[in-house]
Amino acid sequence: MKPTIALDADGVLLDYHHAYAGAWERAFGHRPALRDAKAYWPMDRWDVQRVSGDALEQLRACFDESFWRTIPALPGALAACQRLVDAGFRLVCVSAVDAKFAAAREQNLAALGFPLDGLVATGNVVVGVSPKAAALVKLGPVAFVDDYLPYHLGVPGSIHRALILREPNGSPNAGPELAAVDSLHPDLAGFVDSWLQRVSPSFPSCGASHVRAR
Known part of the structure; x- marks a missing residue:
């Protein structure tokens, strides 16, 4: 596997x-x-x-x-995913979309060409821990990438928790809760640069990222 x-x-x-x-x-x-x-x-x-x-x-x-x-892809996201697949990783989308829209979301991602091996829809209610935490425990990924800090809360430390910071004004991605994540990146491409260097030091970097690993 x-x-x-x-x-x-x-x-x-x-x-x-x-x-x-x-x-x-x-x-x-x-x-x-x-x-x-x-x-x-x-x-x-x-x-x-x-x-x-x-x-x-x-x-x-x-x-x-x-x-x-019909939501468009972010610039560079498809290429970043393909780099992970080419490096031997299986990709699964874990989304806080409501279950009634899960099929539409899956169709959207497939139509855009994302090389994903499934979608898990969790809903978006945060009660103490991330609504994605239970799904991630069951899925058992080596890493989880999200752009919303509250969705990292309660995710086990055995999973590398990568936070995409993106636009800073009014961002919830700040404060002491940042201790709940393992690395910070400007976008998915930044995560991929860092991750592939982490798992294979000889892998060439294709761009800069801001990383705080622990």
């Missing part, structure tokens, strides 16, 4: 920011302008107002199966 690496979807493989702007356009008829390119959350990234009542329901209706089937 090949060693497994578990990968999050949104923010690691897929561009949820881009998809959110598209959902807003579907709901209200115009694509929002960019407000802060370094914002972590899409509502801060795009020039949108907080909505409630009927407008909120109108927006939520656009996060349907079509939405989850």
Whole structure:
């Protein structure tokens, strides 16, 4: 059995920011302008107002199966995954998507060409520990890559916990909880550079990453 690496979807493989702007356009008829390119959350990234009542329901209706089937890949993510596969790893996506959208998410990733060996949908409720923790214990990967710090909480230390930092403004990826992760990276390609050097020191680096290993 090949060693497994578990990968999050949104923010690691897929561009949820881009998809959110598209959902807003579907709901209200115009694509929002960019407000802060370094914002972590899409509502801060795009020039949108907080909505409630009927407008909120109108927006939520656009996060349907079509939405989850059509999120674009992040730049460099597909190539990063292929490097891991070529190095002998099995890749599984562990996503906090609701179970009712799991098939759409899997179709999306397959259509984009990601070389994944399955999808595990966990839901997104955080109660003390990551909603992904139990699934990761069962899956037993050598590494888990996610861009949301709370999803690393409660993940066993036997699994290398890699955090993708991405956009810093308003990011939850800060504070003492960072002790729950083993390495920090700007994106998936940065993780792959670091990981392949870690498991095979002779493997050539294809780019820089910021890593804090322990």
